[in-house]
Amino acid sequence: MSLNSFGRVFCFSTWGESHGPAIGALVDGCPPGLALSEADIQPWLDRRRPGQNRFTTQRREPDQVRILSGVFEGRTTGTPISLMIDNVDQRTKDYAGIAEAYRPGHADFTYQAKYGLRDWRGSGRASARETASRVAAGAVARLVIPEVAIRAYLVELGGDAIDYAASEDAEIDNNPFFCPDAAAAARWQDLVDDARKAGSSLGAVVECVATGVPAGWGAPLYAKLDSELAAACMSVNAVKGVEIGDGFAAARLSGEDNADAMRAGADGAPRFLSNHAGGVLGGISTGQPVVVRAAFKPTSSILTPQLTVDHLGAEIEIVTKGRHDPCVAIRGAPVIEAMVALVLADQKFLHRAQCGEAR
Amino acid sequence: MSLNSFGRVFCFSTWGESHGPAIGALVDGCPPGLALSEADIQPWLDRRRPGQNRFTTQRREPDQVRILSGVFEGRTTGTPISLMIDNVDQRTKDYAGIAEAYRPGHADFTYQAKYGLRDWRGSGRASARETASRVAAGAVARLVIPEVAIRAYLVELGGDAIDYAASEDAEIDNNPFFCPDAAAAARWQDLVDDARKAGSSLGAVVECVATGVPAGWGAPLYAKLDSELAAACMSVNAVKGVEIGDGFAAARLSGEDNADAMRAGADGAPRFLSNHAGGVLGGISTGQPVVVRAAFKPTSSILTPQLTVDHLGAEIEIVTKGRHDPCVAIRGAPVIEAMVALVLADQKFLHRAQCGEAR
Amino acid sequence: MSLNSFGRVFCFSTWGESHGPAIGALVDGCPPGLALSEADIQPWLDRRRPGQNRFTTQRREPDQVRILSGVFEGRTTGTPISLMIDNVDQRTKDYAGIAEAYRPGHADFTYQAKYGLRDWRGSGRASARETASRVAAGAVARLVIPEVAIRAYLVELGGDAIDYAASEDAEIDNNPFFCPDAAAAARWQDLVDDARKAGSSLGAVVECVATGVPAGWGAPLYAKLDSELAAACMSVNAVKGVEIGDGFAAARLSGEDNADAMRAGADGAPRFLSNHAGGVLGGISTGQPVVVRAAFKPTSSILTPQLTVDHLGAEIEIVTKGRHDPCVAIRGAPVIEAMVALVLADQKFLHRAQCGEAR
Amino acid sequence: MSLNSFGRVFCFSTWGESHGPAIGALVDGCPPGLALSEADIQPWLDRRRPGQNRFTTQRREPDQVRILSGVFEGRTTGTPISLMIDNVDQRTKDYAGIAEAYRPGHADFTYQAKYGLRDWRGSGRASARETASRVAAGAVARLVIPEVAIRAYLVELGGDAIDYAASEDAEIDNNPFFCPDAAAAARWQDLVDDARKAGSSLGAVVECVATGVPAGWGAPLYAKLDSELAAACMSVNAVKGVEIGDGFAAARLSGEDNADAMRAGADGAPRFLSNHAGGVLGGISTGQPVVVRAAFKPTSSILTPQLTVDHLGAEIEIVTKGRHDPCVAIRGAPVIEAMVALVLADQKFLHRAQCGEAR
Helix, strand or coil, rough: CCCCCCCCCCCCEEEEECCCCCEEEEEEECCCEECCCCHHHHHHHHHHHCCCCCCCCCCCCCCCEEEEEEEEECCEECCCCCEEEECCCCCHHHHHHHHCCCCCCCCCCHHHHCCCCCCCHHHHHCHHHHHHHHHHHHHHHHEEEECCCEEEEEEEEEEEEEEEHCCCCCHHCCCCCCCCCHHHHHHHHHHHHHHHHCCCCCCEEEEEEEEEECCCCCCCCCCCCCHHHHHHHHHHCCCCCECCCCCCHHCCCEHHHHHCCCCEEECCEEECCCCCCCCCEEEEECCCCEEEEEEEECEEEEEEEEECCCCCCCEEECCCCCCCCCCCCCCHHHHHHHHHHHHHHHHHHHHHHHHHHCC | CCCCCCCCCCCCEECCCCCCCCEEEEECCCCCCCCCCCCHHHHHHHHHHCCCCCCCCCCCCCCCEEEEEEEEEEEEEECCEEEEECCCCCCHHHHHHHHCEEECCCCHHHHHHHHHHCCCCHHHHCCCHHHHHHHHHHHHHHHHCCCCCEEEEEEEEEEEEEEEEHHCHHHHHHCCCCCCCCCHHHHHHHHHHHHCCCCCCCCCEEEEEECCCCCCCECCCCCHHHHHHHHHCCCCCEEEEEECHHHHHHHHCEEECCCEEEEEEECCCEEEECCCCCCCEEEECCCCCEEEEECCCCCCCCCCCCEEEEECCCCEEEEECCCCCCCCCCHHHHHHHHHHHHHHHHHHHHHHHHHCCCC | CCEECCCCCCEEEEECCCCCCCCEEEEECCCCCCEEEEHHHHHHHHCCCCCCCCCCCCCCCCCCEECCCCEEEEEECCCCCEEEEEECCCHHHHHHHHHCEEECCCCHHHHHHHCCCCCCCHHHHHHHHHHHHHCCCHHHHHHHHHCCCEEEEEEEEEEEEHHHHHHCHHHHHHCCCCCCHHHHHHHHHHHHHHHHHHCCCCEEEEEEEEECCCCCCCCCCCCHHHHHHHHHHCCCCEEEEEECCCCHHHCCCHHHHHHHCEEECCCCCCECCCCCCCCECCCCCCCCCEEEEECCCCCCCCCCCEEEEECCCCEEECCCCCCCCCCCCCCHHHHHHHHHHHHHHHHHHHHHHHHHHCC | CCCEEECCCCCCEEEECCCCCCCEEEEECCCCCCEEEEHHHHHHHHHHCCCCCCCCCCCCCCCCEEEEEEEECCCEECEEEEEEEECCCCCCHHHHHHHEECCCCCHHHHHHHHHCCCCCCHHHHHHHHHHHHHHHHHHHHHCCCCEEEEEEEEEEEEECCCCCCCHHHHHHHCCCCCCHHHHHHHHHHHHHHHHHHHHCCEEEEEEEEEEEEECCCECCCCCCCHHHHHHHHCCCCCECCCCCCCCHHHHHCEEHHHHCEECCCCCEEEEEECCCCCCCCCCCEEECCCEEEEEEEECCCCCCCCEECCCCCCCEEEEECCCCCCCCCCHHHHHHHHHHHHHHHHHHHHHHHHHCCCC
């Protein structure tokens, strides 16, 4: 049971460091017979790809994925699918400054404390670059759950929230922030520009909605759908909080306001009058949209000088060069989408394993 | 890999329904030679035990735990520890009304959708009663991590937050709310009384702090310490949100404000000037206190009439009788403590497995 | 991932020591809606139950199983099924001699070496008594695979093999040896009597055949059907070897003699002209009977004096009293049946998870 | 929990097909700080490499391994180690004959039955080529257990057994059969030549001995050391039987003959007078050499015509061309060594997780 894997029956592992020769994902448990080629994966990687505008890191990675196994004549065979993405634009010298110092807010010190050494080049395994592997694996997961549509978007950046009433899905891909609210996107442009110029960084909140999840996926306890989603989101770099449905706001509601009333639905199933639950009750999907939110802290690698210590314990000031996202959460939207897809694919199969397909 | 288990090397499973003959936990991976008797577990169960005041359910359960295996002459043997707690105060007839109807906000509908049948007596497996098993298992976990002290408390109830400046640990066990702020506890008494009398219920936020966790526990990705904590907390009934450290508030900070600056510590290790990170960076503990918050929604079983449907899809109004906690989060504090202990024990051993004890 | 669990999606854990208050099994992943009561489990336990004739241990255990969870109104609910069997006929004083000495061939020394202490009463967790839990769990597994019929029997005892040509299934339950060959059973009666009187013990080989397994269960590598069966059988006390199909004899065949030729079958599927493969090719079931054999060593607890050492390293002679099976393999037949059922139930669901039910 | 993984805390996964672009292994849970380069892995791959003499397949694969992650400045970092081996000498056309027909004894039919399609090129995932990935992963495992020495060799080929009295380790690498008995190796040369010329194939038995395993590795049940070894060996292509210590022969011994008597050892630990147990009692290592034997069936791909059916169910005769090992077991010796190393590394860490390093 690898420390770098996720999932129970549909599962994946990732490997690779930011400045190693390549990164990759190994997807297992994929059903046979699915049409799969690099062209099914590449568009999702392209959405996450850095260097496409001034609001993300300027590292230029083509992020071309190769399928090395598990596909034959354009179809999955049921055997493990090895996905590899070469690293091509490393600038290791930019990181020389952190080889022997710990950036505040970053994993430098903890890796050193745990392992006694670390690959400091481009932050090694702790780099957000690892999330490209997740997106590649997530693209395979999407094929497994064609009944589900997943979209993630930013609902807040640097503390500035969208207006849900003024938001629409069509807007999400119209701006560099995966922002459904055009007015907010315009404001965020200034926010991010200002942060970047100031040598600072910003956090943000990503919301992800999965529609089409039938009632019944999940498990009552421990392997609850919401528990798996929480683990999945919190496993992404820089995420510090996860909510399902109303999340922390639910703690401020009365019992009658929080509960989602039910009326008779068209097909005998209940029709819910609200979705405070975020599509999950008792760990199991309700059939309503599954709603997850993840809070990303601001990027830790910033130009503003910070107090820290070096390997020998000496007190220093550090300025982090290199090419960094001023708001790592922006590219987090495709990553959270991928993680939600990976959880749902796994849960679909877990449900099928125990309960069969009939119900 | 059971759907009702948690943990990788130090792990546990729970079983049992609210109105079955008993509930229990099976703890595996416990080291040999630890002094363990029922007396080590009972005090923790007593803290969570219902019926001790008017702010919790009036169900009277002695919650007497028995150790059925894994202990010999007062010491753990390294074999699985089976813990059992008899159910003694069921009143199944109180629940007859929900046998064929779905309470809004509860798991009735989703269990039915998943399994096609459900044990509706006392909410079956979905009852908060299951959390007694977690507390029992958690008591064993505490023995495994004597270097760590864990305390959980409510920081907000019904939207009314504590004043951290006026809080102290010593107060936590002085009131029925695990509230560290005496003034808040006094206010909450009225809040909960009012909700109970109104046939309503309240949510709350539990904060848990683990001190003494050395730097180095956790893993970079997927099995990150924070990811495991998120899964653990979200696996508890009624939890809808989890935060580590500043959590969602971190998303509103600038990079320089969020990062915890370091200065030279007494023993060569860094001394952090703040703890926005909640003791976890890059999935690995920093040596600072580990800080987790869990948001509990208000109890779904309330006397206020609610719109819903029955098994046949007919529209009805439902009033939930039975004995319920007006704020299930109150007894959630010992449960979150237990889950944090269980995660930390597992992470301690995972670290020892890979990296040995020397570092 | 417990050290005392088996299975991936349909899985179980066992707990308990020979002279503790009880033993038990926790079954998870069971589908909902199956008719299940103690009466479905008890007959299988009765087949394994000791004390029924002079060829097994004289310990008298009723082995009455109780279902403590996971069943409601006679049907499984999909939640964990807790099975408990009380220990009622312990005679701990019989074992005082081994509290501080290591029986040759037994686990006394290794438990001590691993854990630094051990529950020596009735051999603790290492007792064959643990296998009752397996049989109880296996009875649940059988309900999950109604399409499969499983029968295990002894094919060799004390080196004396059955005559396959003279064997028939109907004979298996006609003698105390689960022996399909009446003449062999008669001979074995003398063999076991002689060994018992001589204070010695005998080993045996159990063969298990599962018919009705459809083609397609299993996995190509690592989680191969045969690999899982090997692990399952070797996890049983006293088993030292496992074979699938021709097993070791296959290593002596030529390629053309070992391969099972195929002809057109009635329904389009191939019809095999032989079954050297034991129903498994490439880790996946062929649709032919699955054939497994397990070699049990002779019981280690014998009256014949043996050279050994005590806890302090002093050289002693040991004579093992207590009530022991002169041939523990006899009662191993129902245990191997249970383990095969448990593996097949798990593999059925794993296949359904990945490939669905259609194929 | 991938179907293509093995291990619990030190674990690995493999991927790749015989005629895909590459194969690989992903190793996780490796401790940090170990010196590791391709030069540590390559010699083990070279021992398994095909085409080195006329007794193995003539496919010419350099089997050059590349380390793509998890190593920095020549040391492991504790993050996943991705190992890749390019396939360079595929001749897919040789396999056209099996694209629509099922070779007897091979996995063609079962893959088709399970997945509904298969990568028939060079037998796809079912090719013995996959075992190169195991050997690469095993080379990393060896670094984790420097206290253990592992050697595997053939003890029987085509039914012709070695003379243990005439065997010595130094001979193992002196002949192309990993045979410790020079006289047997000479006889086997003729046996294999004859089989190859006859268009037939042979099976063999590989024995593996691990010395230096301290007492205490393993677990009492389910995750027993012997159970894990059995699963590991049986997961290798063509293996049909596994024995620990005396294995099936133990079933023919009396209790007093099978038990390994103990005398006082030099350092307070017992000294065993024999090793019928093969170094494992009660699932836990005794400190004696761990002895495992695996029976390999004869290669299924042979030139001798065989009766079979094609995809449409039509009865045909098949002759398997391509380049095949006349005795796949020969190259199985390095593979079994690797699997034993992988199991022992995992067990070492599992023991350390639960019991610490002190004992």
